[in-house]
Amino acid sequence: MFWRSLVVACLLVVGTSSACFAYSDEVEWLRNQSFNACKNYYVWRLIDNYFPDAQWESGWSDQGDYIVNVYGTMNFKGRDVTAQLQFTIDPKRGKFDMNALEFNGSPQPKEMRTELIKAMCADVQ
Template identity: 75%
Template sequence: MMFRSFVAAVLLFVASATTCFAYSDEIEWLRNQSFKACQNYYVWRLIDNYFPDARWDSGWSDEGDYIVNIRGGMSFKGQNVKALLQFTIDPKRGKFDMNALEFNGHPQSKEMRVELIKAMCQDVR
């Protein structure tokens, strides 16, 4: 009887823990898209390769776009940085854009965003 209670408790814990790590539908959608500059790989593949500790979170903006933030440590151009990539998903268009990139809390230019995507695509393993 005690063994059954233990198994039930473990199963309940595992079920509740796995639901905590589920991504929203919008994050899942973004993860399975590709950048125009790198159509051979899904976004998740590039992110996982560059950010071993990537954390994804999301929510709605005041403008009606869905925002997805990805935070994690990475090495870029020989420097270790804490990066934030921010994407918007326009549900009406069914498209996404990387609208922000920060290294150690400092906003980066659009050119740097493009350069990062190219580097991620070239370095995928």
């Protein structure tokens, strides 16, 4: 009787804890896409390689797009910065766009987004 209760308790702990780490369907979809500039790798592979501490957050915008924010630390010009990458997923088109990049809260130009994707692609192992 004791062992059966122990097994049931372990299964409940594993089942409830794994749900805490699950991504939404939209985030999973984005993670398994590729950038046009780097078709050989999934988005998750590039981000996890470049930002070992990456955190993914998501939700719907008022315009009906799904927003995914990724936060992580990276080295930029010789110092560590907290980067935020923002993606939108348009469910009607079935496509995503990287529409924002910030370093320590400062917005970066579109050219910097392009360069970051190129650098992430060149750096993947």
